[in-house]
Amino acid sequence: MxxxxxxxxxxxxxxxxxxxxxxxxxxxxxxxxxxxxxxxxxxxxxPKDALKGFIGSLHQPGERARSLEEINQAIRDGWAGKR
Structure with missing residues (x-):
């Protein structure tokens, strides 16, 4: 405490x-x-809709950076309600 x-x-x-x-x-x-x-x-x-809130949101400490294809797939999944 x-x-x-x-x-x-x-x-x-x-x-x-x-x-x-x-x-x-x-x-x-x-x-x-x-x-x-x-x-x-x-x-x-x-921020929910701001670009600032999105930047870096896919990166996990200790993991490699995501490729553009992986980022685009995450975006598609998000719009489809899969995330």
């Missing part, structure tokens, strides 16, 4: 390991869902 401190202005700074876990970097957005019993859930906001 990570403990954070609230400033006098009501601000909280997320620790580096939390940001890495969420996969966010400066300029990205984080969504906060308020839950019952004084709890909240954080998640990274990912």
């Amino acid at each position: 990570t403990i954070l401190t609230v400033t006098a202005k009501g601000q909280v700074t997320l620790r580096k390991e939390v940001l890495q876990h969420l996969g966010v970097k400066p300029g990205d957005k984080i969504a906060v869902d308020v839950l019952p019993d004084g709890k909240a859930s954080l998640s990274a906001v990912r």
Whole structure:
């Protein structure tokens, strides 16, 4: 568990390991869902239709880069609802 401190202005700074876990970097957005019993859930906001959200989405760390044919097939599969 990570403990954070609230400033006098009501601000909280997320620790580096939390940001890495969420996969966010400066300029990205984080969504906060308020839950019952004084709890909240954080998640990274990912653009759904933006090109920025697609770039790099097929790459998996430790695997080789995909060929253009493989990328095109992934696009076709996505439009067909297979992914």
